[in-house]
Amino acid sequence: MSGSELVAEKISVTFATRRHDPGHRALTDVSLRVGKGEIVGLVGESGSGKSTLGRVIVGLQESYTGSVRFDGETLAHRRTIAQRRAIQMVFQDPYASLDPQMTVWQMLEELLVVHRIGGTREARRERCGELMRLVHMPAGLLDVRPAGMSGGQRQRVAIARALAVDPRLVVADEATSALDVSVQAGIINLFADLRDKIGLSILFISHNLAVVRSLCDRVAVICQGEIVEVAATQAIFDAPQHDYTRQLLAAAPDLP
């Protein structure tokens, strides 16, 4: 597993409900780069288009204009299986994103089989054990269903599932927002470790400025479908250039 460079250029997305409806523009000419082994934060409020951009990059939103390039290769709107494998996603709510009827092992093995990784059952089992170690989970939980785990453990499983197919980029959409603050801290540290240890690239989508500050190398601020500011994390927080960034910072609560 090693990170790769993602370049999204001039992405526009319009959602129309009926024919001849001019539609709602969710994204307008948005460009964003995520470097190798880099964590880029994408910050904005509800309806800003941050999740739509994440879905375009992962390949869940197939109708868009503009281009998504990954390691120099332009990705088709409908991705090939190898392209899908390269970019994986972690969602906000592990209660909703994990199948309640499957054990962790079943969920992970299914992926390995679909993507033809691992060969024999024993090899797959071993690989799943490794994945659990990678997300700091006891291997004993492989045979447990989501109901038997805490919220933080479930999110770790969701991350393990994203990592199972050796992705080079992970898009995390509000991946810590549903968690308790102490559990959130553990997941933030896990993402930072994955960047440092296996050089994973991460697009970290969040509305929480403090979380973004503690994790990301660079930050893009998105407002009403347009990116208004991109800069190194420290620059964004110490010397915000755009009015909207300043507004967001002024509104964010903080400990004394």
Next chain:
Amino acid sequence: MSEASARGVAQAGNDALLEIDRLCVSARIEGRDWQALDNVSLTVRRGEARGLVGESGSGKSITLRAAMGLLPQTLSVSSGGVRFKGSDLLTDGGKSLAAIRGTGISMVFQEPAVALNPVLRVGRQIVDSVAWRRGWGRKQAREFAVELMTQVGIRDPQRWVDAYPHQLSGGMRQRVMIAAAIACEPEMIFCDEPTTALDVTVQAQILKLFKKLQDDLHAGFLYVTHDLSVVAEFCSTLSVMYAGRIVEQADDLKAMIAAPVHPYTRALLASVPRIKGPTKRLKGLSSSAPPLTERSQEPGPSLAEVGPGWQAAPASKEEIELFSAGGEA
């Protein structure tokens, strides 16, 4: 009273509005009673905003609901009391509770989309309780609704007073709920995660509105949330809960955040990411509160005074180990 004060009942002066006194709540699970709240005591004075902070399963919402007589059927108060301006709320079968709901104490919930009635116009929901109490007609009630909507910062209230909740944005719905909560000029407002579902800019506006209400109405607030940063913005006093118990509370929030005594408070604060100051690696907790059926059924140790208006539970060796490990699991 000596035993009571040893238990950590704040020494309430004459201005004590709400006193929760050694409140115990038990939960019935599979025919057995489990202790969900263990001797929770706290005081809110007039004009005071007290934050009640804890993680999922800490009992913070149960405390609020028990005080309001809104416990679900599986939970019941097993001992202890809740006094509002000196009179007990829980002993007369809900009569005094009914009398003070709305006028004495009102509540603002997390999800205005759920708490508001989807088939009633918002103006009517805001003033229903007042109109009923004061025997107002439709016109008078509507005028008052418009006035309240102005007060909570809804622009162009004439346009929205006849709207249904789904036509409003999340921030506006929360303002509507606050307008309904202050319609009868309550002396005390209970808040249960009122800004958690809102965007940060809207959250900042709502907190500003709460501050204004605190000044204008001189109301007391009991503010339940998991978000320590929000509490630090709005509240001046703080109680921290863990696994059904208060582990630390102080009349000076800033002092407590600067130098927390209980290892859990320390661990919780170390896990909060900051907007300002140096960025340190955050500290995760190795475990959040165990489920009810795995908790000790013995009453926990009494809170001890650690400073003026500041109490903390003595921490056992296991707790110190558990909370200072900073585990990553």
